[in-house]
Amino acid sequence: MKTKYILDEADMPTRWYNIIPDLPAPPPPPLHPGTGQPVGPDDLAPLFPQALIAQEVSGERYIDIPEEVLDVYRLWRPSPLYRAHRLEKALGTPARIYYKYEGVSPVGSHKPNTAVPQAFYNAAEGVQRLTTETGAGQWGSALAFACATFGLECEVWQVRASYDQKPYRKIMMETFGATVHPSPSEETESGRKILAADPGSTGSLGIAISEAVEKAAGDPEARYALGSVLNHVLMHQTIIGEEALKQFELAGDTPDVLVGCTGGGSNFGGLAFPFLREKLAGRMSPEIRAVEPAACPSLTRGRYAYDFGDTAGLTPLLKMHTLGHDFIPDPIHAGGLRYHGMAPLLSHIYELGLIDALAIGQQECFAAGIQFARTEGIIPAPEPTHALAACVREALRCKETGEEKAILTALCGHAHLDLPAYAAYLAGQMTDNELAEETLAEALATVPQTG
Amino acid sequence: MKTKYILDEADMPTRWYNIIPDLPAPPPPPLHPGTGQPVGPDDLAPLFPQALIAQEVSGERYIDIPEEVLDVYRLWRPSPLYRAHRLEKALGTPARIYYKYEGVSPVGSHKPNTAVPQAFYNAAEGVQRLTTETGAGQWGSALAFACATFGLECEVWQVRASYDQKPYRKIMMETFGATVHPSPSEETESGRKILAADPGSTGSLGIAISEAVEKAAGDPEARYALGSVLNHVLMHQTIIGEEALKQFELAGDTPDVLVGCTGGGSNFGGLAFPFLREKLAGRMSPEIRAVEPAACPSLTRGRYAYDFGDTAGLTPLLKMHTLGHDFIPDPIHAGGLRYHGMAPLLSHIYELGLIDALAIGQQECFAAGIQFARTEGIIPAPEPTHALAACVREALRCKETGEEKAILTALCGHAHLDLPAYAAYLAGQMTDNELAEETLAEALATVPQTG
Numbered sequence: 065m066k067t068k069y070i071l072d073e074a075d076m077p078t079r080w081y082n083i084i085p086d087l088p089a090p091p092p093p094p095l096h097p098g099t100g101q102p103v104g105p106d107d108l109a110p111l112f113p114q115a116l117i118a119q120e121v122s123g124e125r126y127i128d129i130p131e132e133v134l135d136v137y138r139l140w141r142p143s144p145l146y147r148a149h150r151l152e153k154a155l156g157t158p159a160r161i162y163y164k165y166e167g168v169s170p171v172g173s174h175k176p177n178t179a180v181p182q183a184f185y186n187a188a189e190g191v192q193r194l195t196t197e198t199g200a201g202q203w204g205s206a207l208a209f210a211c212a213t214f215g216l217e218c219e220v221w222q223v224r225a226s227y228d229q230k231p232y233r234k235i236m237m238e239t240f241g242a243t244v245h246p247s248p249s250e251e252t253e254s255g256r257k258i259l260a261a262d263p264g265s266t267g268s269l270g271i272a273i274s275e276a277v278e279k280a281a282g283d284p285e286a287r288y289a290l291g292s293v294l295n296h297v298l299m300h301q302t303i304i305g306e307e308a309l310k311q312f313e314l315a316g317d318t319p320d321v322l323v324g325c326t327g328g329g330s331n332f333g334g335l336a337f338p339f340l341r342e343k344l345a346g347r348m349s350p351e352i353r354a355v356e357p358a359a360c361p362s363l364t365r366g367r368y369a370y371d372f373g374d375t376a377g378l379t380p381l382l383k384m385h386t387l388g389h390d391f392i393p394d395p396i397h398a399g400g401l402r403y404h405g406m407a408p409l410l411s412h413i414y415e416l417g418l419i420d421a422l423a424i425g426q427q428e429c430f431a432a433g434i435q436f437a438r439t440e441g442i443i444p445a446p447e448p449t450h451a452l453a454a455c456v457r458e459a460l461r462c463k464e465t466g467e468e469k470a471i472l473t474a475l476c477g478h479a480h481l482d483l484p485a486y487a488a489y490l491a492g493q494m495t496d497n498e499l500a501e502e503t504l505a506e507a508l509a510t511v512p513q514t515g
Numbered sequence: 516m517k518t519k520y521i522l523d524e525a526d527m528p529t530r531w532y533n534i535i536p537d538l539p540a541p542p543p544p545p546l547h548p549g550t551g552q553p554v555g556p557d558d559l560a561p562l563f564p565q566a567l568i569a570q571e572v573s574g575e576r577y578i579d580i581p582e583e584v585l586d587v588y589r590l591w592r593p594s595p596l597y598r599a600h601r602l603e604k605a606l607g608t609p610a611r612i613y614y615k616y617e618g619v620s621p622v623g624s625h626k627p628n629t630a631v632p633q634a635f636y637n638a639a640e641g642v643q644r645l646t647t648e649t650g651a652g653q654w655g656s657a658l659a660f661a662c663a664t665f666g667l668e669c670e671v672w673q674v675r676a677s678y679d680q681k682p683y684r685k686i687m688m689e690t691f692g693a694t695v696h697p698s699p700s701e702e703t704e705s706g707r708k709i710l711a712a713d714p715g716s717t718g719s720l721g722i723a724i725s726e727a728v729e730k731a732a733g734d735p736e737a738r739y740a741l742g743s744v745l746n747h748v749l750m751h752q753t754i755i756g757e758e759a760l761k762q763f764e765l766a767g768d769t770p771d772v773l774v775g776c777t778g779g780g781s782n783f784g785g786l787a788f789p790f791l792r793e794k795l796a797g798r799m800s801p802e803i804r805a806v807e808p809a810a811c812p813s814l815t816r817g818r819y820a821y822d823f824g825d826t827a828g829l830t831p832l833l834k835m836h837t838l839g840h841d842f843i844p845d846p847i848h849a850g851g852l853r854y855h856g857m858a859p860l861l862s863h864i865y866e867l868g869l870i871d872a873l874a875i876g877q878q879e880c881f882a883a884g885i886q887f888a889r890t891e892g893i894i895p896a897p898e899p900t901h902a903l904a905a906c907v908r909e910a911l912r913c914k915e916t917g918e919e920k921a922i923l924t925a926l927c928g929h930a931h932l933d934l935p936a937y938a939a940y941l942a943g944q945m946t947d948n949e950l951a952e953e954t955l956a957e958a959l960a961t962v963p964q965t966g
Contacts, residue, residue: 067589138518170892441621480931
């Protein structure tokens with residue numbers, strides 16, 4: 065029984081896929097918070113290199129991956145597509161379960177797929193250093209690795225709660241040569257303001273973004289890098305789905321259901337968009353399902369409105385599903401899913417009715433994670449346990465109905481640096497932190513009355 | 516430029532290689548400490564299942580890998596062989612550097628290659644539970660994973676120093692369903708004896724082995740599993756070298772130098788023995804080089820003599836290079852290399868002059884590890900940084916002489932669960948702990964006057 069579908073380096077995709085020209089309507093543009101007008105390339109130039117700004121607004125269906133980026137991708141790509149024979153057997157399901165595994169990357173997640181091209185384009189335009197934020201640390205370590213590869217300096221603001229509780233990620237970033245600050249920090253105006261109001265603040269992604277953006281905007285040799293949310297980031301991740309399509313051909317199968325977790329949306333979009341292209345073209349018809357944590361349910365319970373991407377209001381206004389830019393989610397273990405908004409492109413696609421979404425509490429997710437570890441050997445990161453929980457639900461439905469569906473799951477990383485989350489689950493110390501109605505109402509009140 | 520040489524599952528070796536029949540002389544047998552006579556199968560039956568005892572003394576050149584074991588191997592095998600283009604460029608060497616990477620396994624090291632068959636053969640003979648020891652935790656987590664796979668209980672004694680300092684490994688073992696005790700423990704006579712003499716004992720591999728052996732010997736439903744040292748363990752690891760031989764064929768190359776780190780010897784033997792077979796048959800002529808830490812240099816500075824495998828003297832006497840079974844190495848970060856002895860089979864091969872050995876201090880090793888991480892992306896476990904340091908030395912020699920050698924390095928695992936070691940190095944808090952002459956003399960005085 066074939067377990068892994070492996071592509072040779074020679075079969076690695078050489079283009080990223082931009083879904084925008086294939087959509088029935090274009091996504092609403094980002095707006096300048098002062099003028100209320102769409103932002104132009106000049107507005108973004110202090111933060112991003114020209115090549116990435118061009119990709120952000122591109123109408124081209126495919127963009128060639130530079131040879132220098134392919135060279136680095138080859139350190140771990142193509143990533144394997146697995147058939148989960150052992151999990152299927154444990155569940156007693158007639159479903160065929162597949163998972164696309166991104167944990168083979170240097171930092172153990174899908175994040176280097178965009179960190180590497182972002183570092184490359186910045187280096188190519190003479191940028192000296194990149195600033196960024198990180199929550200659990202997956203994005204920060206990916207950018208630290210990518211910067212080491214192209215000789216850039218890297219400065220990371222890590223959410224204070226993670227900085228203190230997950231020291232391994234910080235060491236990984238420093239091993240790759242990066243400088244790491246806890247956020248909020250005294251290094252920026254945004255950080256000092258937060259600390260003045262709340263000296264014990266444990267931070268949030270929104271605050272850390274403010275700090276990194278502020279630092280980059282004030283240093284002409286620096287630019288800023290974002291690990292999710294933006295169009296170009298989601299596009300870089302489509303190499304995942306393009307590979308998976310080729311691997312399903314090898315397997316002689318087609319997915320009936322595709323599930324992925326959503327934080328900012330890049331892991332989900334990366335796997336789903338190439339399959340959505342095939343669906344829109346009538347070549348296959350998978351149900352496509354986004355899974356978010358009950359503690360931070362932006363797609364299923366947020367408002368679709370223009371809001372800031374960060375807490376201090378330094379970014380353009382983005383039309384997205386948002387819980388309010390001031391919202392600080394409860395400290396669940398899936399740090400990568402704790403963001404108040406959702407990628408505008410993914411929000412738009414959800415509004416178009418092209419994908420479904422559901423929210424799941426973390427206890428069910430970790431139960432699925434443990435079952436997966438004991439059958440398939442890989443201990444999944446807290447984020448993709450959400451996709452696994454939805455996958456298990458679907459497989460058990462198939463068991464009831466007898467349907468032999470093919471389910472494809474995005475396994476975007478392993479848990480080696482998140483093991484304390486499993487310790488908490490095994491010790492019975494985990495709660496779901498489902499977002500209360502009242503808290504949601506308060507948070508939504510901070511959404512600006514624009515657009 | 517090709518980066519990875521990947522084998523399809525269909526090309527995975529289906530036999531382990533037993534080097535013993537190909538050696539010019541057989542290795543000296545283990546002796547019963549009471550009688551001084553070679554131990555027989557009956558002596559080993561309380562500790563090991565019949566199938567593994569048969570493998571331990573087998574004269575067959577090849578042993579078929581059971582289909583059930585191949586099924587589990589396919590979760591991560593065949594493992595990749597990499598060409599280190601980026602490291603070569605950073606070193607400016609004309610050498611071609613290759614590394615065989617075992618960090619793709621569920622627990623991030625080569626250990627599951629033997630944990631899986633050991634669990635399988637025990638389960639097949641009706642054993643209910645396995646006991647074992649672990650130092651840094653790599654072996655314990657591999658056996659925990661393997662036991663989960665075949666429905667066995669797993670009880671692990673982890674050296675107290677690691678248990679306290681490296682909690683992530685313990686969580687990994689528990690996630691796979693194992694029970695973990697710090698060693699020395701109150702669970703065994705051996706442990707209680709050590710604690711009575713030294714209540715603050717931080718333990719050693721030798722002590723942990725005593726505890727696990729004692730527990731298995733006293734429970735008819737339990738057996739014991741060892742992660743290195745024994746013939747059958749080294750044999751299970753030869754799948755590494757067999758794959759690498761096929762991958763070098765794909766690369767159209769032949770190694771001139773092969774370097775691996777040695778603790779108990781299984782990682783080194785696993786890669787080296789198939790190449791040594793080719794060398795003994797005159798089909799290639801690589802130099803084969805074992806690298807050990809300066810703090811625990813059993814091959815280069817130990818005595819070749821019969822000694823116990825554990826501290827309490829519960830094991831048979833093994834003819835090996837030993838620093839004395841009472842020796843407790845300084846707490847260097849490469850926990851997997853802190854064993855007082857060396858595999859008898861590898862010791863014998865060293866005495867026959869078929870391999871070289873050298874010892875390196877850990878600071879040079881971590882410098883090589885950092886350089887490797889920043890070029891190749893993988894942060895190597897502390898153990899294989901020793902092989903990398905020797906590889907860098909060889910590559911720099913080639914730079915001086917202009918020789919275009921092909922160097923093959925055993926990269927037996929990643930450092931995700933050992934990152935504090937890198938933090939210590941980056942903070943300048945690392946010393947080499949080279950073994951002092953006086954300490955060595957004291958330690959060797961504990962070697963029994965047998966044989």
